[in-house]
Amino acid sequence: MAIQKPSRRNFIKQLAGTAAAIAASPLASLADKQNVEERILQYERKFTANDQINIAVIGLGIMGNNDLQTSLKVPGVNLVGACDLYSGRLERAKEVYGKDLFTTNDYRKILDRKDVDAVIIATCDQWHSRISKDALAKGKHVYCEKPMVHYISEGQGVINAQKASKKTMQIGSQRVSSILYAKANELYKSGEIGKLNMVNAVYDRQSANGAWEYTMPLDASPQTVDWDRYIEGMQKIPYDPKKFFWWRNYKEFGTGVAGDLFVHLISGTHVITGSKGPDKIYASGQLAHWKDGRNVPDVMTAIMSYPETNEHPAFQLTLQVNFVSGTGGGESVQFIGDEGVMHVTGNGLSIHHSIMPKAPGIGGWDALGTYPEAMHKKLLEEYNQKYSAEDQKRPVKPDIVYKTPAGYNEDLEHHLNFYNGIRTGKPVVEDAVFGFRAAAPCLACNESYFKKKIIFWDPENMKLKESNA
């Protein structure tokens, strides 16, 4: 049965904000217009649910539930099992998905089931690589939440496990599938901002939930939380509900603001620029406000140097996360080139052009007026002879604004891409290599912050280096 669903099939074909279509050559037609033009990205998809895919979720917290709900929107996807270490979340799964749902606190029991084709791994970060490798070895397709790994040293092992298994693996940075980022990539490649030299990415928050202090369950205790399994393979740590329910705040279980949020900003940057990653990384931070026992900063900034490659010129990436931001919160990423800036937000992008005139300029905040009158005049005469009036004007290009359509859901797009990969054997958009290339520089930020040093990285071969010499 053919099912009509939204898609990115023809998204490059644009619809104007008004009904007037500019389908054939959107960029060329833009050049003729002087006013800002707002366009809505087109989104439609047709696909068939030709076979059923049985899934199980490992880690049924906030994102596991979100991923599950998104996956179940894909025709033919069916839930057969759920695994979590807190009993209340398994109870909730039975409330929502039926009392007969198979539930367990041991993910190996999920992997042993013959009826499970694919697993969603949405545990805290320290479990990602272990469960992914075990699942792939058991022949399961894997959707693993970002960051792909907890430590850089785990990355290659996951990549190898995926290759050996020949199974589909998608990492969960949903913006990698977004039509908005595909559009931004198209505009970047067409030269709309000129030669890229800087990316500034900011993620601000200003709330307890935003700073990862989530609501604790009333019955949190060693009876309802399988603490021993949670710390399996680690040094013994006494039960601590904060280290379980607020795990992001502890570097033993999470990856701090860098692994959690920089990774989204870097994934988007890699989609837009086609980059494989930076070669030099430095991070600095502080614990400014959320002094709840956490051992990771709540304000962090990083600078990454991206070397010149075939895909992009050399550029600097600055990343900032602030959990106590008087801006009130928000996310913004700016791609700055020598002819303009592309500003990407949650549901749209805009490009503002600013192009240097041919003539270098004379007068104003300049040494000209400090010279004797006669010399002043002569210099101006020579300048006007050398540069025509046209040369002295800044070329004008209209601004561009794009928006995603109302209801567009990049999460669904990302999950669709995963299930299509399973059904067709085609590569997914965010495989283990992409996932690791996005995660590793973020994990290097933690290394840089805790060890107070610059980290050197080989993005091509995905290896740490001693220096850039």
Ligand SMILES: NC(=O)c1ccc[n+]([C@@H]2O[C@H](COP(=O)([O-])OP(=O)(O)OC[C@H]3O[C@@H](n4cnc5c(N)ncnc54)[C@H](O)[C@@H]3O)[C@@H](O)[C@H]2O)c1
């Ligand atoms: N893509 C996104 O936009 C996005 C957003 C939020 C979270 N995430 C990612 O999703 C993951 C989960 O985050 P969350 O906010 O849902 O956390 P959460 O604390 O709400 O849920 C994590 C769950 O994993 C369970 N768990 C931990 N270890 C386990 C194990 N060994 N076996 C089975 N279950 C285990 C815990 O019991 C908990 O219920 C993280 O990696 C996070 O980075 C991604």
